[in-house]
Amino acid sequence: xxxxxHIPLGEIMAERLGSVDPSRHPQExxxxxxxxxxxxxxxxxxxxxxxxxxxxxxxxxxxLLSRIVPHIRRAWVVGxxxxxxxxxxxxxxxxxxxxxxxxxxxxxxxxxxxxxxFMNTVSGVGGxxxxxxxxxxxxxxxxxxxxxxxxxxxxxxxxAADLRAKRRATLGHLDSLTSSLFLELFGxxxxxxxGIKVVRLSEITTKITDGVHLRPTYTESGVPFISxxxxxxxxxxxxxxxxxxxxxxxxxxxxxxxxxxxxLYTKVGATYGRSALIDTDQEFSIYVSVCLIKPNRDLVEPxxxxxxxxxxxxxxxxxxxxxxxxxxxxxxDQIQNFLVPLPPLEEQRRFVAHILAQEQVRTAQxxxxxxxxxxxxxxxxxxxxxxx
Numbered sequence: 001x002x003x004x005x006h007i008p009l010g011e012i013m014a015e016r017l018g019s020v021d022p023s024r025h026p027q028e029x030x031x032x033x034x035x036x037x038x039x040x041x042x043x044x045x046x047x048x049x050x051x052x053x054x055x056x057x058x059x060x061x062x063x064l065l066s067r068i069v070p071h072i073r074r075a076w077v078v079g080x081x082x083x084x085x086x087x088x089x090x091x092x093x094x095x096x097x098x099x100x101x102x103x104x105x106x107x108x109x110x111x112x113x114x115x116x117x118f119m120n121t122v123s124g125v126g127g128x129x130x131x132x133x134x135x136x137x138x139x140x141x142x143x144x145x146x147x148x149x150x151x152x153x154x155x156x157x158x159x160a161a162d163l164r165a166k167r168r169a170t171l172g173h174l175d176s177l178t179s180s181l182f183l184e185l186f187g188x189x190x191x192x193x194x195g196i197k198v199v200r201l202s203e204i205t206t207k208i209t210d211g212v213h214l215r216p217t218y219t220e221s222g223v224p225f226i227s228x229x230x231x232x233x234x235x236x237x238x239x240x241x242x243x244x245x246x247x248x249x250x251x252x253x254x255x256x257x258x259x260x261x262x263x264l265y266t267k268v269g270a271t272y273g274r275s276a277l278i279d280t281d282q283e284f285s286i287y288v289s290v291c292l293i294k295p296n297r298d299l300v301e302p303x304x305x306x307x308x309x310x311x312x313x314x315x316x317x318x319x320x321x322x323x324x325x326x327x328x329x330x331x332x333d334q335i336q337n338f339l340v341p342l343p344p345l346e347e348q349r350r351f352v353a354h355i356l357a358q359e360q361v362r363t364a365q366x367x368x369x370x371x372x373x374x375x376x377x378x379x380x381x382x383x384x385x386x387x388x
Contacts, residue, residue, distance in 0.1 A: 004145050009139075013138050014062070020055060023049060030046055031084045033088040035092075058087065058088045061078060064092040067092070067131050077103060077106050112380070121133050121140070182308065183311055186308075201337070210332060211285065217244070218242045221243050223244055227287040257285075261297075262277075265290070268288070270328065273318040291335055
């Protein structure tokens with residue numbers, strides 16, 4: 001097996017892109033590659049008068065790497081020219097070279113080997129203020145096989161990624177079905193079309209609080225420390241969480257602690273409004289960005305309440321209450337005043353039985369997705385070592 005040659009990213013990092021101030025061209029329509037646009041899956045088609053600052057000029061085939069909130073893996077290939085000028089936010093590091101296939105480079109930039117090194121280039125105090133330093137990123141070496149081999153690897157990884165994305169979409173569809181069923185049976189509590197008893201969240205819980213407000217001292221191992229990033233698609237994840245000492249954990253949970261059948265609700269940042277039922281006895285602490293909700297079991301079934309908290313009806317209440325010009329922030333008193341439908345316990349239990357039946361299907365789908373994840377990681381690992 002021949003070793004794959006490596007190059008430092010600085011060799012393909014664009015240095016003199018040029019810039020434009022779109023506000024000087026208020027009537028011109030641009031294709032804008034911004035961070036929010038990435039999260040929506042396509043560039044913004046927007047008039048210059050609606051763009052508030054100067055932007056980088058990019059071209060089709062350029063590869064963009066987000067340097068903000070670096071734990072979220074954002075890499076984007078600039079699409080075809082549609083007849084409009086193409087511009088990009090200054091938060092992107094731009095790569096361009098005839099020596100590299102753009103799809104191949106994107107896979108490299110979101111892969112585990114690169115990401116581990118990328119996180120070591122980060123500076124800042126945390127959250128949205130974290131940024132990778134381009135001068136440090138430029139020193140990271142990446143594998144660079146011949147161009148034809150890059151294209152072959154990219155095609156294989158594209159196919160594997162597509163299979164994984166379809167399985168994720170299936171899981172998302174199941175989640176939306178649950179939410180839709182809930183609203184069909186019990187209605188939106190804001191207008192209560194079903195005439196079901198509606199209560200404030202504080203009336204059916206024994207505790208609504210949030211996590212520690214000070215950033216703790218992290219450790220290599222110990223007790224998991226959960227923040228917003230560890231709650232995705234209604235699931236609590238421990239695979240990428242930080243850790244704190246047991247002494248800090250005991251101090252943080254002296255008066256209360258997360259327990260099985262409690263509910264976690266994200267309250268800070270772009271992913272506010274996500275709910276996850278604690279389905280484990282694993283001890284952990286939470287950060288201030290996460291709200292802990294303890295259901296009153298005499299009044300409400302935890303799975304029923306967690307499903308309610310996951311519906312678009314509750315999310316719309318959160319949207320109306322959100323505060324913060326920069327980083328969205330829900331306050332505890334706002335969450336306490338969420339309106340929730342409260343049918344009789346027997347009716348809640350019938351709904352929960354249906355949800356548990358659906359959960360068996362979800363469990364099988366998650367296991368299948370985990371298999372696809374493992375397969376993708378294995379293919380990626382072998383590809384970048386020249387073993388495919």
